[in-house]
Amino acid sequence: MPKTTLCTQFILTQLKGVPVDIAGGILSMVTLNTTIQISTFVLICFPSIQSWQHWLSIPLILLLLLAVIANISILVVIRREHSLHEHMYYFLAFLAILDLVLCMSSNPKILSILCFNMRNISLSGCLFQMYIMNSFVGMESATFLLMAYDRYTAICVPLRYSSIITGRFVAKALVFILLRNALLFLPLPVLAARLRYCSRTVIQNCICSNLAITSLACDDITINKVYQLVVGFGLLGSDFSIICLSYFRILWVVLNLQAKGAGAKAFSTCTPHLILISFFYTVMLVWIFTNKMEKEIAVDVPILLNVLHLLVPPALNPIIYGMRTKEINQSIMKLLIRGQRPKREK
Numbered sequence: 001m002p003k004t005t006l007c008t009q010f011i012l013t014q015l016k017g018v019p020v021d022i023a024g025g026i027l028s029m030v031t032l033n034t035t036i037q038i039s040t041f042v043l044i045c046f047p048s049i050q051s052w053q054h055w056l057s058i059p060l061i062l063l064l065l066l067a068v069i070a071n072i073s074i075l076v077v078i079r080r081e082h083s084l085h086e087h088m089y090y091f092l093a094f095l096a097i098l099d100l101v102l103c104m105s106s107n108p109k110i111l112s113i114l115c116f117n118m119r120n121i122s123l124s125g126c127l128f129q130m131y132i133m134n135s136f137v138g139m140e141s142a143t144f145l146l147m148a149y150d151r152y153t154a155i156c157v158p159l160r161y162s163s164i165i166t167g168r169f170v171a172k173a174l175v176f177i178l179l180r181n182a183l184l185f186l187p188l189p190v191l192a193a194r195l196r197y198c199s200r201t202v203i204q205n206c207i208c209s210n211l212a213i214t215s216l217a218c219d220d221i222t223i224n225k226v227y228q229l230v231v232g233f234g235l236l237g238s239d240f241s242i243i244c245l246s247y248f249r250i251l252w253v254v255l256n257l258q259a260k261g262a263g264a265k266a267f268s269t270c271t272p273h274l275i276l277i278s279f280f281y282t283v284m285l286v287w288i289f290t291n292k293m294e295k296e297i298a299v300d301v302p303i304l305l306n307v308l309h310l311l312v313p314p315a316l317n318p319i320i321y322g323m324r325t326k327e328i329n330q331s332i333m334k335l336l337i338r339g340q341r342p343k344r345e346k
Contacts, residue, residue, distance in 0.1 A: 038197040041126055041216070042119045045110065045206040046300045057114040060107065060311065067103045067315035071096040073332070074318040081331040087165050089328075091147045092321055094174055098140050099314030105132040106310050110206045123197065126208035127189035133207065133310065134188055134232075138181035140313070141239040144277050146173050151270050152246040156253050184231050191227060195219045204299065206307050240281055247274070272321045279316065283309045 046053045074096045078084045106129060112118040121129075153161050188210050195217035205212045210228050214221040250270060287305040290297055322328050 038199075038201055039123050040120055040201065041123065041197075041208075041213075042202050043109075043113055043121055043206060043208075044119065044202055044204050045113050046303060047204055048298060048300050054114050057111055060111060060114070060307070063311050063315050064103060064107050064111070066319075067099060067311065070315060070318035070322070071100050074322065074328070077328060077331050077335060080335065084327060084331055087167075087170050088147070088150055090170055091143060091150065095140065095143050095147075096318055098136055098143065099317055102133065102136045102140070103311055103314040105129060105136070106207045106307075110307060113206065121208065123193070126203075126213055127193055130192070130208045130210055130213065131185060131189045134210065135181045135185040137310075138185060138235050139177050140280065141236050142177040142180065144273070144280065145239045145243055146177065147273050148243045148246040148277070151273060152250055154269070155250050181235070184235065187227060188224070188231075191224050192217075195221065195224075205303055207310070209306065236284070243277060272325060275320050276313070276317055280313050283312070 044050075046056070049056075075093055078089050078093045109121065109129070150165055153164050157164070192210065192214050195214060196219050197216055198218045200216045203212050203216065210224065214224045247270070283305060287302060287309055290302040290305060322332065
């Protein structure tokens with residue numbers, strides 16, 4: 001029997017004959033002071049398929065390996081090929097770094113749960129994971145916005161492109177992205193750390209999301225919910241809105257180009273970016289809606305979507321850009337040929 005229950009029973013036996021209002025006040029004070037502060041939680045990945053969830057680790061491991069190898073390859077190609085030392089590819093390199101951090105922040109823990117049943121996680125570890133995921137998802141969204149602005153400038157005001165998208169502008173924009181999301185998402189774990197966790201310890205999720213943690217608290221979490229809603233929808237919603245406006249303007253300019261084939265050629269440079277943006281925000285919106293409809297769908301669906309949102313985009317981003325961008329394709333082929341030459345000479 002928990003220590004708090006034994007203590008409460010003992011106090012009740014000692015308060016016989018004491019006025020009800022006084023006894024109630026004493027009991028509430030004692031209960032508050034003897035509440036156990038929980039510091040370890042248990043992650044239950046897929047509650048409905050516990051018996052065979054370990055089989056899910058196989059595709060997740062393959063996706064994680066693909067994400068890591070593909071993003072490192074993109075970074076190596078951009079670093080070694082001087083022809084790719086342009087602003088557009090610097091954005092892509094920054095996106096690859098964000099993808100690596102994002103997929104490595106949560107997926108090793110998910111795989112340890114599925115493969116080895118290592119479900120326990122400390123409160124500090126949970127809060128750190130939550131902060132990294134929230135802030136880096138925000139950074140990815142802001143990076144997509146920056147890439148959309150780059151395409152907007154290149155197509156809509158091409159004569160001013162070199163004077164607007166400068167090295168100084170790129171450096172300032174990347175620093176702004178880092179600071180904006182690092183600072184604005186910092187209150188989420190701080191507010192969650194101030195709550196008392198005194199009874200429930202089971203998190204029905206593979207990862208430590210903000211609401212999954214705070215819903216276990218004994219205190220009121222209204223501030224946590226409001227802050228996440230304002231910051232999450234404020235930042236990601238504004239990013240998505242500006243991206244849409246940028247592409248509406250790009251489409252308008254492309255449709256009014258007089259030169260034959262010029263519009264299609266100009267818009268083709270936006271195709272990889274559009275594919276990535278569509279997938280990133282579509283999965284996020286579907287995940288949000290499934291969480292709102294949790295009573296009408298299986299509990300495992302939003303959990304799976306959450307996991308895929310942190311793993312599939314990092315795996316697809318470098319592949320789509322590699323396949324759809326001629327310069328990156330050519331640079332990869334050059335590096336492969338260079339790597340084979342010494343072997344042939346031997």
